[in-house]
Amino acid sequence: MLDRTTAYGLDFVFPRGDQVVGASLRRHGEFARVELDFLVEMAGxxxxxxxxxxxxxxxxLPFARAKPDWKVICIEAHRGLHGVLAANALLNGLHNTEVHHAAAGPVRGIxxxxxxxxEEKANFGTLGFSANTGRTEAVRMLTLDEIAPEDTALIKIDVEGFETEVLKGAARLLQARKAIWLAEATIQHPKTAAEVIATLLGNGYRVYWFYAPFVTPxxxxxxxxxxxxxDANVVALPPGVENVWGLTExxxxxxxxxxxxxxxxxxxxxxYS
Incomplete structure (x- = not known):
């Protein structure tokens, strides 16, 4: 069953049993606002x-509302969440948003x-390839290189330990050194975090720590x-982009x-103080 709330001046539907993302929007009117603000401020x-x-x-979706001249490409592998995401984009008239039911990874395939x-009560934000849900569903896998337009300037990746595999399908984007990357890098997946950092540094980016509370005071x-x-993340800035947020390298x-x-x-x- 779905619930409904408002946040950032937008209407959101979400799984009623969602314990983190949907619950934060309903109770606090925000989720990872710090990430959103960073992306909006870094957008040209x-x-x-x-x-x-x-x-x-x-x-x-709040980014799409704040930046109507931008194209926002959303990739979500869970069929149900993809449907809710598409409904939220349509509900708010965010026609600059493109929604894909797919996983991003190193190669194309199923x-x-x-x-x-x-209908479950769960933290739907932890769904990923490493999740033990007891059942799976076939989903299309695509690469970032095949879906990213030439003017891609911001890339956010939060895929619960699969970040390294996503980067393997983004060689062209990485080597172009034009986009700003925001990728999850948590202690729950230390090997992945180290691999993500190594990949970004190896492609000529300056990499910084970025912590984003789910909700703020x-x-x-x-x-x-x-x-x-x-969530713990890293930000990768390409040559010529200043560290205007004063991030720790x-x-x-x-x-x-x-x-x-x-x-x-x-x-x-x-x-915070």
């Missing part, structure tokens, strides 16, 4: 954003992806009691994310 006059693992559109009924609805919980693949709030000075604008 026009271009394309690719959101790999777009879920129900909690980041992609793969088995773990699935879960939208300045949320529009209820004040969160767990405002420190969130990653020294190498074996570097570990700083645990202290002082390493993320941009969080001060959201009420």
């Amino acid at each position: 006059g026009a271009g394309a954003l690719i959101d790999v693992g777009a879920n129900i559109g909690a980041i992609a 793969v088995e992806f773990p699935t879960l009924s939208l 300045q949320s529009e609805k209820d004040t969160p009691t767990n405002a420190g919980v969130g 990653v020294s190498g693949p074996d570097d570990r994310r700083p645990p202290n709030i002082q390493a993320y000075p941009y969080l001060a604008r959201y009420g």
Whole structure:
């Protein structure tokens, strides 16, 4: 069963039993607002954003609203979440959004992806190839290189430990060194995080730590009691793009994310100290 709420001035439908993304939008009016703000602020006059693992559109759709001259390409492998994402884009008249039911990976093909009924009570944001749901569903796999337009300037990847495989299908994009990358790099998948950092550094990018709380102390609805919980990521900036957010640089693949709030000075604008 689906529920409905408003956030960022948009209408969202979401699985009623979703414990994180949908719940955050309903209770707090935001989810990963820091990631959204970073992408919006780094976006130029026009271009394309690719959101790999777009879920129900909690980041992609507010971005599409804020940047109507941009094309927003959403990739979501879970059939049910893809349907909800497409409905949310249509519900809000975001016609600059393109939604693909697919997984991104190293090659084109058909793969088995773990699935879960939208009727379940779960954290749907953790669905990925490593998830143990007890059943799978065939889904198309595509590569970023085949789907990315020439003006792709921002790429967000959140695929629960499959990030390295996504990058294997993005050799052209990586070597072009034009886009800004935002990729999940968590302690739950340390090998993947190290591989992602090594790949980005090896292709000539400057790489930085980026922490994004799920909800912030300045949320529009209820004040969160767990405002420190969130996702660890890395940002990769191509040559010529300034580190205007004052991000802490990653020294190498074996570097570990700083645990202290002082390493993320941009969080001060959201009420952290």
